[in-house]
Amino acid sequence: MGTRRYGLLILLLLLSLTGWSQVNRYMVYLNNKAGTPYTISAPEQFLATRSIERRQKQGIAITEGDLPVNPAYVSQLVTNGATVLYTSRWMNGVLIQCDASQVSVIEGLSIVDSVALAAPNEKPSATGRHKGARHTSGRVESVVNQFQLGMLGLDYMHTGGYTGSGILIAALDDGFQGVNTITPFQSLFSANRVDMVNSFDYVHKQTDVFLFDDHGTEVLSVMAAFEDGVYEGGAHDASFVLFVTEDVTTEYRIEEYNWLIAAERADSLGVDIIHTSLGYYAFDDASMNYAQSDMDGGTAVLRRRRRTPPPGDGGGGECRKRRCAALADHYRARRW
Structure with a gap:
């Protein structure tokens, strides 16, 4: 009996540890770009020559929103348990993955404005995950278009x-x-x-x-x-x-x-x-879904920046159902 109880305690302990070791992906929104080594007067540090020339041609100013995330802030997130995936200049954010138990620690940092769940689990592996994950000869339709x-x-x-x-x-x-x-x-x-x-x-x-x-x-x-x-x-x-x-x-x-x-x-x-x-409207986690009231062109993560991408309304024809998916809801997209 004692051995069984001991084994049960070990099992419960392992289950507890597993629960605490859940790694998810999060978007960390930062408070500011103070102290960044980048400046709008030296855009060649973060924009290609072609990008700078395009902006000059179209009269598009380079602003603080174009500056990269402060590298010191990124290092601080790493120090506090985050694995950095990518950074966002326009949203001043860092896409990370970390143990769920570290989120409260990261949220408490003075440089952090908020943290949002992006997806459960770690970044997927590039092998053995997708059907058809292989090179293919494809289909060639011999039809004059x-x-x-x-x-x-x-x-x-x-x-x-x-x-x-x-x-x-x-x-x-x-x-x-x-x-x-x-x-x-x-x-x-x-x-x-x-x-x-x-x-x-x-x-x-x-x-x-x-x-x-x-x-x-x-x-x-x-x-x-x-x-x-x-x-x-x-x-x-x-x-x-x-x-x-x-x-x-x-x-x-x-x-x-x-x-x-x-x-x-x-x-x-x-x-x-x-x-x-x-297009984006509904997700596997229903709490991430957009309501119709969100489809105002500015609520979704995909707020347009500096150009209007040709949008899609979703494979199901969401706009025909009077329910546009982001980014087809953007006011400039609607004008097309």
Whole structure:
């Protein structure tokens, strides 16, 4: 009997320890950017030349909101048990993962304004998590899309020489499976028009964007694919930088934060267009859901900054149900 009681106590202790060791992902919002080593008078420290030139051309001022998070504040979070995933200039925040028991400690720091749960559990592994997590030869549909181009007036634009040359487009999606192997995309690589240095998977924090899902592949094909006499993408001479922001296995607000970080990176590179066929409304954790009253263009994490991305209203046609998903609810998006 004594041995059984001893074993039960050990089991209860282990269960207790397991409960306290739950690691989740959080967004830590900071109070200020005081003491930052960056200044708006030296934007070349955090913005590419192309980004600075784009702002000058469009009359967009560089403000304190563009300054990176104070590195000293980031170090303080690490000292207090946080593993830093990414930082956000525009929201002055740090996306972290840490033991749930450390949240109260972090919330108590003088530099912290608030802490929000982004997703349960740690950052997912890049291997063995997604169905189809492999390179693929993809599907090539041998269908001339002249009718589609004509509907949008792109045939006239192409005739006039407007095929995207000189334009840099950031594509944010759930993966670009097979883009590096499918024939109609090969002109992108032969002409060095995919920025492989800056393309990134923000879900798994790694550089291979040609994995996981093909929604991004399909969306990219509408813009970038080209096979002479077979298919012409709408901007098949443009250059692209590819960002994975969607975790296809779960739905949590961390996807919005991933989107935010990728959009900031796109801005810092000086992209001309952010293309994002994505929307956010309901999540696996119902407490994260947006109400219709939240769809006012300013409540969601994805508040627009410095450009209007072509929005998506959700695969279910949420806007047709009079229930727009963020970021299609933004007032500038509604004006399109």
